[in-house]
Amino acid sequence: DTAVSQTPKYLVTQMGNDKSIKCEQNLGHDTMYWYKQDSKKFLKIMFSYNNKELIINETVPNRFSPKSPDKAHLNLHINSLELGDSAVYFCASSPNDRGLDYEQYFGPGTRLTVT
Amino acid sequence: GESVGLHLPTLSVQEGDNSIINCAYSNSASDYFIWYKQESGKGPQFIIDIRSNMDKRQGQRVTVLLNKTVKHLSLQIAATQPGDSAVYFCAENPSSNTGKLIFGQGTTLQVKP
Numbered sequence: 001d002t003a004v005s006q007t008p009k010y011l012v013t014q015m016g017n018d019k020s021i022k023c024e025q026n027l028g029h030d031t032m033y034w035y036k037q038d039s040k041k042f043l044k045i046m047f048s049y050n051n052k053e054l055i056i057n058e059t060v061p062n063r064f065s066p067k068s069p070d071k072a073h074l075n076l077h078i079n080s081l082e083l084g085d086s087a088v089y090f091c092a093s094s095p096n097d098r099g100l101d102y103e104q105y106f107g108p109g110t111r112l113t114v115t
Numbered sequence: 116g117e118s119v120g121l122h123l124p125t126l127s128v129q130e131g132d133n134s135i136i137n138c139a140y141s142n143s144a145s146d147y148f149i150w151y152k153q154e155s156g157k158g159p160q161f162i163i164d165i166r167s168n169m170d171k172r173q174g175q176r177v178t179v180l181l182n183k184t185v186k187h188l189s190l191q192i193a194a195t196q197p198g199d200s201a202v203y204f205c206a207e208n209p210s211s212n213t214g215k216l217i218f219g220q221g222t223t224l225q226v227k228p
Contacts (some may be wrong), residue, residue, distance in 0.1 A: 004158075010201075011170045016215050030197060031214055033214070040220065041153075042218070042221075043159070043200055043204060043221075043222065044216040044218070045217075047214055048213070048214055048215070050214075055213060056213060056215050058216070082198070090158050090159070092158075096214075100177055103149075103151075103161045104161070104214070104216065105161070105162070106151075106158030106159045106160070107158050108157060108158050109156075109157070109158050
């Protein structure tokens with residue numbers, strides 16, 4: 001019944017490793033997003049996809065690569081992890097990415113710790 | 116640059132009192148604003164939104180006020196309850212052509228019994 005789900009919930013890994021976070025939404029939405037929340041709770045958008053097409057790509061290191069196999073899934077792959085990548089990553093979805101009155105539904109988050 | 120800020124990092128209120136959380140935004144072209152609530156260990160949850168052609172919108176126990184002249188947004192929670200304890204974020208959409216939201220840094224609301 002979960003609207004937006006993410007796996008894993010916790011991820012602890014060493015510097016230099018490559019890891020992926022998966023996101024799925026069962027709301028039938030067209031648009032999905034990845035956000036990063038730092039230790040001060042600041043929430044910043046990283047990417048958005050609309051019907052598998054990249055729409056928003058903020059200034060994010062190219063070690064981060066989103067992949068959308070279909071419009072219900074948006075995965076985040078991170079290469080060569082660094083200490084500064086430690087954060088909580090949230091996936092979100094919305095009915096569309098244009099106009100007003102779109103509500104973004106957030107997943108529970110994935111806490112990534114890089115040691 | 117674009118930024119959305121909140122006036123106070125922490126707000127402590129007595130249960131039953133009304134709470135007011137403030138937010139200042141910098142992009143005068145923003146036309147859509149949202150308030151989110153984030154409980155510990157969870158993702159942000161939509162509370163209420165408002166378009167730039169409105170100055171007030173009411174929901175269940177919550178009211179959002181928008182003052183475009185001074186670029187200020189506030190969230191009022193009536194009869195604050197312990198379950199309202201959370202971090203509250205305002206967010207703005209600087210362009211209706213994309214779904215991009217710019218979030219403020221959050222205000223922690225603590226409700227004392």
